[in-house]
Amino acid sequence: MLTTEKVYSIGEVSKITGLPSSTIRYYDSLDFLPYLQKSRQGIRKFTQKDIDTIRVVECLKQSGLTLKEIQHYTHLVAQGDSSIVDRQQLFHAIRQRLLNKMNDLQKTLKILDYKCMYYDQAAKDGTEKNVLESMSLATVINKLK
Structure with missing residues (x-):
């Protein structure tokens, strides 16, 4: 058939x-x-x-x-099978590059999350004064290292 x-x-x-x-x-x-x-x-x-x-x-x-x-x-x-190793290496390199980028994006997201919380609290309080005293960007950045 x-x-x-x-x-x-x-x-x-x-x-x-x-x-x-x-x-x-x-x-x-x-x-x-x-x-x-x-x-x-x-x-x-x-x-x-x-x-x-x-x-x-x-x-x-x-x-x-x-x-x-x-x-x-x-x-x-x-090129077929003769290029399998080249393609393998290419995809591993692309994957690693993407993992590195994802790691960088996670760090960026944490800072954005911090700023969202910061401004949510400042808007609620009507001032940044209390937020500056209780929330430190340096603490967030130190956790990213």
Whole structure:
């Protein structure tokens, strides 16, 4: 029995991924979809593998990679198994960069939380005088170290 892989139109992929068709076409123009097939008429025929690639591209964008860096990654994918170690190293580096950024954002959030509490109390009291005496930013910053 012959089974064929489901093929999706660009409109269907747009609905599945939540991306506009124009973005998907742009990704294709940047060679972000190394496995994408086209009909003789040039109509894109997407498979689940292409949809998964689009999701990875979106993840890479969210993690701060430039379009050029993403393009480098998709070129590595197109090389197949010979680039597995390069891709492995790339993803570990991206992950570490993101963890560092998350740590920095947590520190920023703690200071913002402090300032929210500070101004909530100052607004309640109608003055900053009592807040200055009872809440110290230095204490918050020292806890971040």
